[in-house]
């Protein structure tokens with residue numbers, strides 16, 4: 001999590017972090033992290049960690065990538081070195097990181113993609129899901145450390161919580177392909193399911209339609225995860241539709257650009273109108289930033305390019321997202337009880 005230390009994430013009641021497999025694989029390297037006892041110990045984070053498969057960032061960041069049935073070869077965006085990711089290798093890396101929720105290696109179908117392309121891509125993703133699952137099941141216990149030192153009871157609990165692998169639904173923007181992808185994935189019996197290939201440039205109405213088409217086919221009693229969304233109102237909407245998990249760079253990336261999400265809508269803290277505004281960033285937010293600092297001060301930090309700017313803006317946006325989800329959970333519990 002850029003700009004925010006782990007002890008503050010705990011204070012915000014963050015329960016799970018997403019680790020980017022592609023970035024960690026290139027730097028510091030997954031073997032190094034394994035030697036240091038996995039990502040939990042390396043970064044001092046006892047709570048849950050989800051890792052992506054690395055595939056999405058290979059597609060979006062690396063150069064000269066070549067996709068074959070076997071996997072994806074690519075060049076590092078950092079130093080141009082050559083690498084190869086296959087479903088098996090992605091599993092090895094995620095196991096070495098000590099992920100609690102690993103993701104199957106998939107091909108994120110680009111948008112727009114025609115029907116034939118979306119079908120071919122989905123078929124390969126299903127074959128890769130099978131290979132991911134077989135390799136993961138065979139090797140998932142190969143974590144040569146026990147992350148909970150100190151308490152024997154806690155250590156046993158950790159050993160009992162085997163790592164999990166989620167499958168990913170693809171199928172482009174075609175409802176029938178989404179349905180087929182979901183049905184065939186459910187037959188493979190994963191402990192959780194993700195809907196991938198969304199929020200890749202399609203209109204929001206289409207994102208919603210694909211989620212609405214796919215969700216009823218995924219088991220209700222297992223986590224259902226929509227990857228790569230979204231704005232605060234989107235995540236509330238999707239959660240009400242039955243989505244359990246989402247991930248997005250938006251709250252942190254937007255914060256670094258001065259965009260704050262508030263109960264009154266979006267606020268660009270760079271704007272001159274806040275130069276002497278003594279009010280809190282969000283009058284309805286009780287976060288550690290809003291309780292203490294003014295819009296004028298946050299604007300000053302941003303304009304002066306102080307690194308504290310990224311810290312405070314990100315803290316507020318994360319608090320706003322955590323609070324958004326807390327309210328949705330409360331609302332859903334009230335409806336179901």
Ligand SMILES: [Zn+2]
Nearest residue numbers: 285287290316
């Ligand atoms: Zn706040």
